[in-house]
Each structure stands twice: as structure tokens, then as C-alpha cells.
Amino acid sequence: MTGDPGIEAAETPDLTGRIVIVGAGHAGGSAAALLRQYGWTGRITLIGEEPLAPYQRPPLSKAWLKGEADGDSLALRPPGFYTEQSITLCLSTGVAGVNTAARMVTLDSGEAVAYDHLILAVGAAARKLTVPGAELAGVLELRTAADAELLKRALGPGKRLAVIGGGYVGLEAAASARALGAEAVVIEREPRVLARVACEALSSFFQDYHTQKGVSFEVDAQVQGFTGANGTVTGVALGDGRTLPCDVALVGIGALPHESLARLAGCACNHGIVVDGATRTSVPGIYAIGDCTQRPLPLYGISGRLESVPNALEQARQVAALLCGRPVPAPETPWFWSDQYDLKLQIAGIPHQAVTRILRGDPAQAKFAVFHLDADNRVQAVEAINAPAEFMAGRLLVGNRKPVAPEKLRDMSVSMKEVAA
Amino acid sequence: MAKIIFIEHSGATHEVEAKTGLSVMEAAVKNNVPGIDADCGGACACATCHVYVDPAWLDKTGKPSAMEESMLDFAEGVESNSRLSCQIKVSDALDGLTVRLPESQH
Numbered sequence: 001m002t003g004d005p006g007i008e009a010a011e012t013p014d015l016t017g018r019i020v021i022v023g024a025g026h027a028g029g030s031a032a033a034l035l036r037q038y039g040w041t042g043r044i045t046l047i048g049e050e051p052l053a054p055y056q057r058p059p060l061s062k063a064w065l066k067g068e069a070d071g072d073s074l075a076l077r078p079p080g081f082y083t084e085q086s087i088t089l090c091l092s093t094g095v096a097g098v099n100t101a102a103r104m105v106t107l108d109s110g111e112a113v114a115y116d117h118l119i120l121a122v123g124a125a126a127r128k129l130t131v132p133g134a135e136l137a138g139v140l141e142l143r144t145a146a147d148a149e150l151l152k153r154a155l156g157p158g159k160r161l162a163v164i165g166g167g168y169v170g171l172e173a174a175a176s177a178r179a180l181g182a183e184a185v186v187i188e189r190e191p192r193v194l195a196r197v198a199c200e201a202l203s204s205f206f207q208d209y210h211t212q213k214g215v216s217f218e219v220d221a222q223v224q225g226f227t228g229a230n231g232t233v234t235g236v237a238l239g240d241g242r243t244l245p246c247d248v249a250l251v252g253i254g255a256l257p258h259e260s261l262a263r264l265a266g267c268a269c270n271h272g273i274v275v276d277g278a279t280r281t282s283v284p285g286i287y288a289i290g291d292c293t294q295r296p297l298p299l300y301g302i303s304g305r306l307e308s309v310p311n312a313l314e315q316a317r318q319v320a321a322l323l324c325g326r327p328v329p330a331p332e333t334p335w336f337w338s339d340q341y342d343l344k345l346q347i348a349g350i351p352h353q354a355v356t357r358i359l360r361g362d363p364a365q366a367k368f369a370v371f372h373l374d375a376d377n378r379v380q381a382v383e384a385i386n387a388p389a390e391f392m393a394g395r396l397l398v399g400n401r402k403p404v405a406p407e408k409l410r411d412m413s414v415s416m417k418e419v420a421a
Numbered sequence: 422m423a424k425i426i427f428i429e430h431s432g433a434t435h436e437v438e439a440k441t442g443l444s445v446m447e448a449a450v451k452n453n454v455p456g457i458d459a460d461c462g463g464a465c466a467c468a469t470c471h472v473y474v475d476p477a478w479l480d481k482t483g484k485p486s487a488m489e490e491s492m493l494d495f496a497e498g499v500e501s502n503s504r505l506s507c508q509i510k511v512s513d514a515l516d517g518l519t520v521r522l523p524e525s526q527h
Contacts, residue, residue, distance in 0.1 A: 033453055036453065037453060037455045056462050058462060058464075059462070073443075073447075076450075077450070077451055077453070078451045078452075081451070081453065085453065309460060309461065309462065310460045310461075310467070313458065313460050329527065332527060335467070337461055337464060337466040337467070339464060344464070344465075344466065344488075346466055388465075388488055388491035388492045389491040389494060389495065392468065392491065392492055392494065392495030392496070393495055395495075396495060416495075417494065417495075420495075
């Protein structure tokens with residue numbers, strides 16, 4: 001995406017070592033497949049805590065929840081893939097520790113697995129809400145296929161879903177619940193939904209759109225606890241004394257990176273496992289990829305944690321290239337997407353040090369984009385609703401750092417091709 | 422089932438049997454065909470599953486939607502036969518479909 005040269009490749013790669021990947025999610029599963037694509041011939045062991053082979057998580061709150069996708073279509077690869085590719089898949093398997101001196105990981109069973117290279121793709125856990133009643137049946141989170149199965153079973157015509165947290169997972173689940181004929185209320189601590197992840201224009205657009213679709217909102221609201229009967233949730237108690245009745249509650253208040261294994265191994269962690277632009281941790285022979293990493297964001301001169309499939313895939317490509325002695329690909333522009341109802345949201349970049357916001361298009365038509373410019377009129381980020389040209393051109397501009405003319409950007413009669421030229 | 426033939430930029434050829442109803446992108450990813458990244462998993466959100474449809478098959482694969490066209494407009498190396506393979510559904514009529522892959526999706 002950018003003109004930066006990639007990191008130099010090793011001169012004579014040894015493709016025969018033992019690679020252990022801890023975490024069989026999108027990042028870990030993709031890394032294993034890419035290592036084979038890039039010619040790794042040594043043993044690859046992919047260890048996952050869940051009972052399922054690597055699958056796609058994004059549909060869990062969208063198509064899968066609505067019943068539009070089945071297990072087969074969720075799977076990242078077909079069942080025979082891992083055997084065909086000589087990838088040893090250890091599912092329902094936890095990892096207890098790492099001995100970096102002996103280069104061994106210890107499984108929960110006590111079994112030791114030796115590695116020459118260890119890739120941590122351990123992901124993140126849903127942040128817990130520590131309030132009375134949080135342990136009641138029907139108080140759910142949405143991270144895994146098993147979580148999604150519980151939520152799906154609880155939804156249906158006339159059921160009432162209470163979503164705690166107006167982030168992407170919560171809003172997507174609310175949209176899917178409406179599609180299934182359930183009622184949905186979104187309870188948000190901040191004055192607006194998507195407060196941490198989108199600009200105000202987007203927040204108010206999404207809240208209005210969901211409201212039109214029959215979702216209700218409680219913003220600036222504190223959750224005091226859950227009420228229940230016979231061990232099952234029946235309502236959400238708010239700080240103002242009201243209790244909102246519900247049949248099921250979904251807590252979607254962010255995620256925390258799994259750092260414990262990395263810390264045991266002595267890897268530096270700081271809101272995620274700290275890695276460089278080629279996925280190396282502070283410990284030789286150990287790499288980390290995906291949601292669990294604190295990674296450089298070279299476009300902005302900062303580091304950050306990105307929870308997204310594109311990030312997982314970018315880092316899977318980095319580690320596979322590094323280990324196979326290929327040039328590590330140049331850094332990509334971070335991006336993200338979300339589907340809700342008939343809305344396609346696409347975001348590129350991060351509004352770091354953005355000082356100007358330019359609206360292009362018409363929110364009333366559900367087709368618009370917000371561009372975030374820095375002091376030199378360079379695009380730092382773009383948030384696009386049903387506006388793929390704005391997204392694609394914006395992503396290009398975030399990557400190439402070319403300044404744009406704000407008056408052209410807000411003028412719909414000037415094409416994005418011309419704006420980006 | 423339909424046979425789909427993927428030709429990498431290097432010339433390497435991959436023949437895969439694809440289930441009807443899958444997308445051409447899914448057929449590639451599930452068979453570990455290199456060169457189709459499909460970062461968004463088929464949501465028509467990323468343009469990293471760009472392919473060139475063999476001209477003989479253009480009638481059968483149909484035309485891109487407005488959304489797909491807008492995405493393609495900004496992809497690298499776009500030609501008149503460019504498509505996003507997540508938007509082409511495998512059907513019996515596409516048995517033998519040949520697509521070529523660009524040098525890079527990023």
C-alpha cells in the first residue's frame with residue numbers, strides 16, 4: 001500500500017524448523033496456511049482452546065446470527081485442509097506455560113511441545129461487567145461461535161434483547177435481533193454510541209438509523225446490575241432506578257488482550273503483546289499476531305492495538321514472510337468494516353491528530369463519508385457509509401499522505417478519482 | 422460442483438472443484454490458492470480478491486454491481502475484465518471458469 005520498502009529477507013531461510021502457533025483463530029489459522037503457501041516444510045502445530053477449527057468471527061454478530069450462514073461457511077478452510085497441508089491441529093487444548101530456554105510449550109494436559117519458532121495468536125477476551133447478577137444465565141458475551149449459538153437460541157420474535165455497550169458488536173447484534181423479530185435496547189455509558197471508535201456524525205447517524213428500525217437507546221446510562229428469576233436474567237437495573245425488562249442480555253464493552261502466556265515467556269506487554277513491524281516480540285523466537293498485539297502504526301508514528309480481521313491477516317502475512325525468508329510486506333493502512341441492516345460501514349486509517357472533519361454526501365440518504373484531515377490537509381482517516389469510492393480513495397490517500405483540497409472533497413460534483421489524483 | 426481454474430501471476434495453475442453457491446473467492450481460499458487474500462471474508466468491503474475473468478467467460482459471470490464497480494475503480498491494475506471474486510457465485514454454468522490473478526492484492 002505504501003512506498004516504504006519492506007524489511008529485508010534472510011539470505012538462506014531454513015524452512016524445516018518446528019513452528020507452534022498458540023491460538024487457532026483468524027490470525028493463527030491464516031498464519032499456518034500462509035506458512036505452507038510460502039514453502040515452510042517443517043512441522044506446524046496449531047493449538048486452539050475452542051473445539052472448532054479456525055473460523056471467521058465477523059459473521060457471528062451478522063449473517064450467522066440471522067441464520068444466513070452455516071458452520072461450513074464460517075470455517076476458514078474445509079475440514080480436510082489441515083491434514084492435506086500437514087498442519088497438526090490440536091483443538092480444545094489450553095496452553096499452560098512456555099519454557100523459553102528449552103523452547104517448549106506446556107499444554108494443560110502436561111504434555112510438552114517443542115518449537116523453534118513460537119507464534120502467539122492468542123486473541124482477546126471480552127471485557128467483563130462486574131456487577132451483581134452478571135453470573136445469571138442469559139447474560140452473554142459474543143466472542144466465540146459457542147457464545148453466538150447461545151445468543152441465537154435466545155433471540156426470536158417477541159424476545160427482548162438488552163445490549164450493554166453501544167460498540168460495533170452490540171449494534172450489529174441489535175440489528176440482527178431486529179431482523180429476527182426481537183426487540184432490542186442498547187445501553188451505553190457514554191453520551192453517544194460508538195464513542196470510542198467513530199466520530200459524532202457517525203454516532204448520531206447510527207443511533208438515528210437504529211431508532212428508525214425500532215431499537216431503543218439509553219445513553220449516559222449506568223448499569224447497576226442484572227435482575228433475575230430462577231437463575232435467569234429478567235432485567236437490567238440502571239443507575240437512575242429503572243429496571244429494563246429483558247429475556248437475554250449481551251455485554252459488549254470491549255476486549256482485553258490475552259497477555260498471560262506472553263508474560264510467562266517474558267515478552268514485553270503494554271496493552272497487548274508488544275511487537276515490531278515484523279511481529280517479533282521482545283523474546284527471540286517468539287512472535288505475536290492479531291488482536292493480542294500492541295503494534296507499530298508507522299503511518300502515524302505511534303503504536304496501537306487493532307482488533308480487526310485485516311490486522312490479523314496483515315500480521316499473519318508478516319510472520320509467514322519473515323519465517324520463510326521473504327521480504328516482510330510494507331505496512332498497510334489499517335481498515336475496518338461493519339454491516340448493519342442495509343448499511344455498509346468502511347473505515348480506513350485512524351483520526352490521529354486530525355483537526356478538520358469534512359462531510360461528503362448526505363447522511364439523510366444513508367450515503368456519505370467523513371474525512372479526517374490533519375493540519376496539512378492530509379487524510380488521516382475516512383469513515384464511509386454505503387460510499388465505497390470514498391472509502392477506497394480515502395484508504396489510498398491515508399497511505400500516500402498526499403494533501404487534498406477540502407473544497408473539492410466536500411463537493412459531490414468532483415469525483416473521488418479527481419480528489420485523489 | 423464446478424471446476425474453477427485459477428492462474429497465478431507467475432503462471433502457476435490451480436484447478437479446484439467448487440461447490441455450487443460458494444463464491445469464486447471462497448473456492449480459492451478454501452483450497453489454499455495463493456494470491457487471493459479476501460481480507461473481508463466476502464463482504465465486498467476490501468477489493469483484495471481481485472481477479473481477471475477470462476474473456477470467454479465474461480458473458481456467463483455477468484456484470485459487477487455498482488458497489489463492486491466503485492471498489493474496483495480504486496483497485497490496482499484494473500482492466501475491463503476485472504471482478505471481485507467474492508461477488509461471483511459458483512454455478513453449473515461456470516464449470517471450467519478460468520480467472521487470472523493480479524501480481525498483488527495490496
